[in-house]
């Protein structure tokens with residue numbers, strides 16, 4: 138039923154809008170303590186485990202407070218967002234059809250006018266002039282025919298964007314790709330830990346200064362949001378994955394370019410629960426979702442901000458910032474990257490903090 142209710146929202150409600158000793162050999166990996174496991178899968182970086190300060194003291198990020206300590210085990214992570222070229226390989230191999238490409242079924246949307254039951258996705262379109270920033274419908278709209286193959290609508294293509302991040306992917310599209318690739322989505326804690334690149338409590342993934350020595354470090358939005366993007370960084374929408382300097386772990390675009398799915402459910406108060414329970418180890422997210430701005434709408438956590446982020450409106454290219462969205466809703470600035478455990482089948486000690494409504498079942502995804 139939960140799934141059914143969520144599916145109903147797709148065409149009508151778009152989202153508001155992280156000593157050297159041989160100690161083991163498993164699944165082909167030789168793990169030397171103090172060294173990364175080998176071999177490192179193609180296109181991935183080894184993120185050594187550790188403890189970090191998660192969240193942000195920024196007054197804009199109330200749902201990212203308090204800053205609290207989290208410990209995560211080591212893992213491999215894609216160096217870049219998943220690209221159109223990689224996603225196309227998956228689609229050609231499997232015949233997979235994304236959520237945005239499927240025609241919504243009338244039985245899933247009782248009462249919906251037939252003309253609204255069309256395949257499509259949510260696309261950013263700049264308004265012609267300045268608009269109040271309290272209504273995102275001024276710049277987001279559901280566009281018939283928009284999908285990963287047609288990011289701005291059915292007339293647009295990805296022919297010259299094969300090295301750009303794939304967009305218009307719903308949560309189930311990302312997990313389908315992950316299953317095919319033998320990887321998984323990161324937890325929110327893994328994603329943020331990786332984004333910080335070994336830095337402690339820094340505002341950005343590279344430090345505390347937005348443009349150190351005048352250097353542009355991420356694909357974000359410059360100009361006047363949302364009507365005028367002067368593309369000071371060279372890109373109005375997506376940039377080829379890996380266009381800006383990597384962070385301390387060798388990861389690209391952990392700030393900006395496109396938002397990225399994590400496996401955690403979103404709750405605005407989750408960090409309060411984690412902080413009160415001591416150091417969280419490999420937290421997997423709350424058991425259920427709650428967003429006070431849209432009660433009853435189940436959402437997953439997005440991380441990293443996008444080419445639309447600006448301090449004028451959304452500064453969530455900062456690693457402590459949190460985004461959110463319904464699992465069945467992809468947009469023109471949302472993609473993903475994946476992680477892989479070092480030892481396949483290894484038991485991961487986890488600390489699931491679930492102080493909330495225990496009667497609500499956790500939705501399997």
Ligand SMILES: [Ca+2]
Nearest residue numbers: 356357370372
């Ligand atoms: Ca830009």
Ligand SMILES: [Ca+2]
Nearest residue numbers: 390393395441
């Ligand atoms: Ca990104």
